[in-house]
Amino acid sequence: MPSDPSANAPCIVWFRQDFRLEDNPALSAAVKRGGPVIPIFIWSPEDEGRWRMGAASRWWLHYSLESLSKSLTALGAHLVIRDGSVASGLKELVEATGAEAVFWNRRWEPAAQKQEEAVQAMLKKQGVEGRAFNAALLFEPGEVLNGSGGPYKVFTPFYRACLAKGLPSRTQPAPEAIEGSRLKGLKLEDLELLPKIHWAGEIAKAWTPGEAGAQKQLDWFAHGPVADYMEERNRPDHEGVSRMSPHLHFGEIGPRQIVHRLRGDVAQGYLREVVWREFAHHMLHFYPETTDEPLHPEFVHFPWEKDVKGRHAWQKGLTGYPMVDAGMRQLWTTGWMHNRVRMIVASFLVKDLLIPWQSGAKWFWDTLVDADLANNTMGWQWTAGCGADAAPYFRIFNPVSQGEKFDPDGAYVREWVPELAKLPKEWIHKPWEAPAAVLETAGVSLGETYPKPIVDHKFARGRALQALARAKGSPHPDDPQPQLDL
């Protein structure tokens, strides 16, 4: 037998947002290296700064860790759980175990990158090997650049450049066995990730966190909805989308596995959305301040309203616009909202109520089980018109026509706004226009059983167009006219 002593020194695998065994390059490399493997998760919200994990995501994290822990145990390893700052936690572990290497998969959020730099510096000081791998993305920031060597700021050319490179689909199998090491840590319960008040019942019914749940979800999507994705993806009243977002966010499955599973023309439209996720991560990397600041600086002066009542009505799903309220209640109840409806509610907050997009981003951050800093930031900036590929200023969603177009029978509204369930579909998206007799028959009393619209959309649209014109510096009737020097 070879007797190189260093071959048997333990290797720590630091799990972050890559809670899977298949196609997990850090884990595979550690196993291949030989010697004991110490998988570790360190709960360190203080390392995340302003964007520490929200309540719904913490719920998911709890069960994702539970699932990962079981899978590792089945292979012979043991997930060590800790809390506190990652750099100091890893330092202690390296010293306690005599580990000679720490492997992990990269994350791209600004705070996560700072955390990683601190870990690298610590390891260098300790004389321990630190190696980072790519598990999260098809292409990491810097791999897809425009002709001038800079980052793309428009999606379509970025997308074409990705396709030209070929979407990576090679994956690594899960290890068959792992040489473990007994090491004491915290119990999962000690992290107190689950809510103290019991509000997660419906979330639990809707989702199965963990690698097996992710695989099952992808199977379901690949066998059915993917074929009609382009038509059905806009229908919140149908099961037409993949619902992969929380699994992807927590790395219970990686994008390469998705590309591998969905090869073929039928999935092109869906894979385009996966590339949007890539684009969002690249943008966040190159423009890290966009989590809080508009990408386009003229929006710093945008005349936002401080409308506390409006914000609360929006959060609770009591705006009086059924499509908006249905979405907000689906979010609150299940930790997720259909993407089409995300655009509708976001447009309503930002354009109809003129409430800052950051406020909406924060609410989503706390309530979504798939809250992802890159995707969330890109989505909200796009809606507000201040981000990459920004919406033209005149693109203001009409919550009524969007409802009639994408929830034509009102089934989605009926599910999430049950007090309107008996309204005929003719009026379900605009109950304030329904004849009194129709309302009475349906048991709807506006202002009592369901709110009247908190703002008139036509008025709000005009107001938003005016505010946008002013922010952009175009002339406005109320502004002093510049003297023309003719």
Next chain:
DNA sequence: TTTTGAGTTGTTCGA
């Protein structure tokens, strides 16, 4: 260097 064409997801109005 200059020029040209394109740019996720919309709405409204008038023919």
Next chain:
DNA sequence: GTCGAACAACTCAAA
């Protein structure tokens, strides 16, 4: 009911 045009100007990407 359906259809096309108008709704700004600007930035980005690439020829």
